[in-house]
Amino acid sequence: MMMSSLIAEYLDFRIPPYVLRPQADITVPAPARNNVITTITGVRRCGKTYAMYQLMDRLLKSGVPRSHLFHFSFDDERIMPFEDHTLANLLDEYYRMVPDAVNGCYLLFDEIQEAPYWTNFVRRVAEQHNVTIVLTGSSSKLLSSDIPTNFRGRSLSREMWPLSFAEYCAFQNVTSDGVAGAYSPATRRGLQNALGSYLDVGGFPAVQHMVTLDRMRLLQGYADEIVIKDVLERFNTASLRTAARFSRTALRSTGLKFSVNAQVKSIRGTGTPISADKLYALLDDFEDAHLLFKVRDFTLSLKENPKSSCKVYSVDPGLSLAVAPASHLDIGQRLETAVFVELKRRYGENRDNVISTYSAANCPEVDFVIGDIANGEPYQLIQVAVSAGLGDSSDAGGQSGKKYRSEVGNLAAAMGNTGLRTGTLIVLNDALDGPRRIAVDSGVITAVPAWQWMLGEGSEADAD
Incomplete structure (x- = not known):
């Protein structure tokens, strides 16, 4: 497909219906040279692209012309294979098609890390053009820990998470209106029941209205996709079989103490050679991919001993339940996981x-x-x-x-x-x-x- 036709298709793209999410309410500056670059990071499938749609919708309602909102997804196979100057050519063609965009426009790029020299391109455009740049991408190459190095302190990273409980209620049409301490008995019962369901279903948007079996299968696929694309492709720490087994065991251990040394013995027992250092590195990789998180004792955390004992928490209680054997993951673990993720929403940044x-x-x-x-x-x-x-x-x-x-x-x-x-x-x-x-x-x-x-x-x- 000609690049001009592809750009025209994206400019004609209509924002799909969405449920308003408070954590996706992102504010960006008006286009200007040397603007801060906004990046949206988080676990796969948590709603980063829809956060961009929500931003686009708000900008349109504020009066920004649709032609000055250039949204483009770089995992579109029609632009592949990438060449060294694909990004520059794409932007030049956009300016040719929308000449007044050079005076100020919003560049909203999904999965830009798939293209070569993307950090150089973004940095140059931010410095030299009247633009506001917003990026989303998978954790494999657009990690929040990498961004300060790539953009030399000129970026603002926003973390996205699966649905909060309040957002879950909005998705499920559960009434959560009320004044603190003044909820009606019926509202309280509805919210209590909704929380029980939330601990089963979790907060990934796409699974909200699925039957149980389909939800479980899709969430299991998410776990495998994260391990393959956001861990092994980036870090190449271990074999797929070892990484998949280790990730499932760690996710099932959400809210519990987790012993890497015990996992070394278990994996070696299957005849697979593995070292403790490899598994410690893999656990770090899972955390970089936002799949799960290590939580250490407060006194030990001050010593920053990377190999001290720790608890682990999944990014989502529903994800852990999906990869656990039947009746293996109790409700206490899922409740503690949901509280942990809510704390990450409130304090993680x-x-x-x-x-x-x-x-x-x-x-x-x-x-x-x-x-x-x-x-x-x-x-x-x-x-x-x-x-x-x-x-x-x-x-x-x-x-x-x-x-x-x-x-x-x-x-x-x-x-x-x-x-x-x-x-x-x-x-x-x-x-x-x-x-x-x-x-x-x-x-x-x-x-x-x-x-x-x-x-x-x-x-x-x-x-x-």
């Missing part, structure tokens, strides 16, 4: 706020501590529980009472150790109407329903 776990001699474990790694200062303590015995005070001496004492006791001990006067207990199943304050010797713990915390509510200020 602030590098001063590191998500860790906490443990001490008098505190077996608190699930999450948010703190400044540079200064060793913890800011928040968060414990996650399927049930903590808060909804039925009559069972204070039974199993739920023991669970209550364990969850609250761990938080209280961690608060005393760290000097923090507050802690948060996120609970899935207890019959809580809203946030509840629990006084302890070291301060105040706020117990909050999981669905309400996932909607961004349930801080200490919301508690009665």
Whole structure:
């Protein structure tokens, strides 16, 4: 196909219908020379391209002419094979077809990393042309860790994640309107049920309305695609068979301590030679691809020992469930995973706020501590529980009472150790109407329903 015909097709492209996503609400400057380059990164299939569509729609509604929005996807096979000057020729042809675009236009490029010399091209155009550049791409070649080097401090990276719980409710037409602490009983029940479904389905947009078997198959395909295209093609760390097996085991271990040395023994037991260094490197590669994340103990994280023990968390609870054997992944793991990913949404782009776990001699474990790694200062303590015995005070001496004492006791001990006067207990199943304050010797713990915390509510200020 002639390049002019291809460009004309993209300029005529109509933005498809989409569900408005708050985390995809991206603001960019008006076209100018030396503009900051905006990059949208994240796990495959999480909605990066639709974030670009949402931006385009807003710009059109603000009065930007459609011809000045040049969106192009470089995984379009009709532009292949790439030559050294494909990018320059494409832009020159666009300017020829839309002459006044040289005075200011928006260049919105998907998968630009497929083309040769793309970083040089983007840097030159940003410096010399009146443009606003927005890039999306797979994690294999457009990693947030690579971008500062490629663009010499002239870029702003935005991380995209699978659907948040609030976005999931929008996709599923679940009513989430209400004032904190003032939801009707019917709304509360609907949101509680929706959270249970969210922990099964997860947040990848394409699977939202699929039947269970189809959803599971597609998510399994996502996991394999990420390993092949975003890990092995980039890093070539291990064989496909080893990488696929290791990734499945790690995803099934979401929310749990993960031992690389145990995996070395398991893989060697199949007759496959592998070293611990190879698997540690592979685990790092999975994290670069946004497939899963390592979370270390807060005190250990300050020492930055890459081979110390750690917990792992999947990028999505539904993805982990899809690759796990039947009944293997319990709801507690999926709830903790959903909370972790929500914390990454809230704090992941602030590098001063590191998500860790906490443990001490008098505190077996608190699930999450948010703190400044540079200064060793913890800011928040968060414990996650399927049930903590808060909804039925009559069972204070039974199993739920023991669970209550364990969850609250761990938080209280961690608060005393760290000097923090507050802690948060996120609970899935207890019959809580809203946030509840629990006084302890070291301060105040706020117990909050999981669905309400996932909607961004349930801080200490919301508690009665």
